[in-house]
Amino acid sequence: MSKLSRADLMTLEAYAKARPAMREQVIAHKKDRSIALGDHVTLMFEDALTMRYQIQEMLRVERIFEEAGIQDELDAYNPLIPDGSNWKATMLIEYPDVAERQAMLARLKGIEDKLWVQAAGQSKIYAIADEDMERANAEKTSAVHFMRFELDAASVKAIKAGAAISIGVAHPEYTAQIAALPEATRNSLAQDLA
Numbered sequence: 637m638s639k640l641s642r643a644d645l646m647t648l649e650a651y652a653k654a655r656p657a658m659r660e661q662v663i664a665h666k667k668d669r670s671i672a673l674g675d676h677v678t679l680m681f682e683d684a685l686t687m688r689y690q691i692q693e694m695l696r697v698e699r700i701f702e703e704a705g706i707q708d709e710l711d712a713y714n715p716l717i718p719d720g721s722n723w724k725a726t727m728l729i730e731y732p733d734v735a736e737r738q739a740m741l742a743r744l745k746g747i748e749d750k751l752w753v754q755a756a757g758q759s760k761i762y763a764i765a766d767e768d769m770e771r772a773n774a775e776k777t778s779a780v781h782f783m784r785f786e787l788d789a790a791s792v793k794a795i796k797a798g799a800a801i802s803i804g805v806a807h808p809e810y811t812a813q814i815a816a817l818p819e820a821t822r823n824s825l826a827q828d829l830a
Contacts, residue, residue: 639714640688648701651692662689668824673805674812676740679725679751679783682716683828715768716782720830721792725763727751727781741776743809748772748781750807755794756816761785792829801825 646654662685669681680686691709700706716724729744731737748765763783772778787795795801801822804813817825 638684639717640684640691640710642703642706642710644684644688645691645695645706645710648696648699651696655692655696658689658692662686665824668818668820671803671814671817671821673751673803673814674810676730677747677805677810677812678728678730679803680728681723681725681825681828682718684717687713687717718828720828721787721789723753723785723787723825723828725783725785727763727765727783729777729779737779738776740809741779744807745772745775745777747777747805747807747810748783751783751805752803753785753787754802755787755791756799756802758788758791758794758799761787761791787829795822795826796829 645651651658665685666680669683669686671679671681673679691713694700694709694713695706698705700709716726718724727748729737729741729747731740749762751763751765752760753763754760763785765781765783766772766778767784768782800816802813802815803817805811806813816822
């Protein structure tokens, strides 16, 4: 996938007009790219459309219209667009109760290194987490992590040929697995691969 440039973005005025339709499009698109692993971990697989929307929203909220500010947003979000041999995802650890969330983030330290994907017949591929900055500390993990699943050539070939994709997390305090992603999700993720 190619990275986004200034030419891919709308002005603030144009985005204000297009925002309701784009928001509806992105919500529908994210539906096939969002995976719940158990009750408390969600992976949102990112791509050019989700990142374009995120950048447009940041520009709108921050009222950024100068070239340097726009470039800063592009530089921040372009790394989350898949490169053709990988998937990139935002992982959210969600506990509605604040006290429970704080306790679980301490117990789930290291969970970001325990997520995996697997094409049928291929080896598990573990996520590479938080390449931009460390999000965990000695006491707890973060509620948000950015993941990259770097797929080997055999896995890419299998997925492009229609192989089922399984996904899971195996942490001593939290385990969940999906044996085969729904077809719409599998097909959406396969489109990220060159």
